[in-house]
Amino acid sequence: MVSFTKVEGISRYAQIREALRQEINAKRLLPGQKLPSEDELAAQFGVSRMTVRQGISDLLDEGLLYRKHGVGTFIAQPQIARDHSRLSNFFESSLANHVEAAMRVLVSEILPAKLKIGKALALEEGDLVIHIKTLRSANGIPVTVHDAYVPYKLFPRLLKEDLVSHHIWDYMGQYGYPVKRAVQRLEAREADEKLSKLLGIEAGAPTLYKERTVYAEDGTPVEFTYCYNRGDRYSLTVTLSR
């Protein structure tokens, strides 16, 4: 049943993974059904069992397959809701949702870090941070006020870059700090007078407040943000696993 033609330059386990994914997407392998055993798959694909396992393990992480020790590997039921476990920025999310994203820079400045921000970014007292405040719109409607703080010493030239046409995470990667993970805390808060004007809502209207620390691959905190989202125009979706 499952087989594949070898492709130059792509690892075998990735080819096996994609071959299995295609079988599932094409409904040639159905939810609940048992996959051939690892030994069988190894024989069919002409690889060793460890290679098959490596391909399968990616699909386990994605929740497309699940295993039962001593029993077999099975195709999971398709999830109605898509996967949202990956970190993405406003523009990436907008693209995925077919929303037209726009951004206006309200403030960009360099100043000493306040206590909370310094702590989140693992800075010394008196260290400088770059503060970039933006207003973000989806399909022409303002939805988010975003206050980002970035350690000046890590990215001293950041304010010389074009912050509208490229995302700051791109620059961070170029400067040797590829963005890897973020911890975000969510609350519901009332909009105050100033915020409500920026978002075009009434004072006291509910907003989704998000505080986020972003870490590079090596664990260095590279960005701390306060973020206020219009309650009636913005929702955030995340996937969690046990």
Added chain:
Amino acid sequence: MVSFTKVEGISRYAQIREALRQEINAKRLLPGQKLPSEDELAAQFGVSRMTVRQGISDLLDEGLLYRKHGVGTFIAQPQIARDHSRLSNFFESSLANHVEAAMRVLVSEILPAKLKIGKALALEEGDLVIHIKTLRSANGIPVTVHDAYVPYKLFPRLLKEDLVSHHIWDYMGQYGYPVKRAVQRLEAREADEKLSKLLGIEAGAPTLYKERTVYAEDGTPVEFTYCYNRGDRYSLTVTLSR
């Protein structure tokens, strides 16, 4: 430097993983520092290189280590904020945060699924769902109104169980549907009259609204919930990776 004594009944790669974790926690391996190469570690631990890699790969997922191809494996900077990427329920979270959790059942009934709920739970028209509405408190203060809907056909005896002293997810596991992942959507909403009374807040106050679909290991949706959280007493923390 790193070494270990063999333990019965625990896999070697798990022992290696924990040995490395301890070295890092004890600051004998410092952030930014390079780990010995995989070959060296294999020699030191007296195992093959693949076994070392299996141990390391868990720590990569956790963000405790990171790798650079052709260069080495490194200890990541410690993250100030703890990891919150795992799915947990109200009681597990409360325990972790040293908060006293309590729950009162407001409604428990069986009724036909409404359209949206039936869709989320992959039900046929007319299928029954169990509806359990609860009020949850932290340290004696009401914080959450929780409406859970569960497919009746999967768990016909659920309402015969003690829903206060054991969590529903425990029963789901016992009935063959271990809870594995959840997709949740978050919004900020105003409390209406009825909700505000239950939560002891003013009408119009902001609440963190959460809609969640919970899936078992095999991908079957087992629970759909509406959940209203007091904005001033509740925050939700999640970790995301790229």
Added chain:
DNA sequence: GAGTGGTCTAGACCACCCG
């Protein structure tokens, strides 16, 4: 007992990075 996944070996060659 037969079949499955879980762990592990002792090698091998390749791709990448650096001095």
Added chain:
DNA sequence: GGGTGGTCTAGACCACTCG
């Protein structure tokens, strides 16, 4: 060129589940 991680092999034995 030398050192690193990335991929892969062709086996082996163990632990678990089921009939």
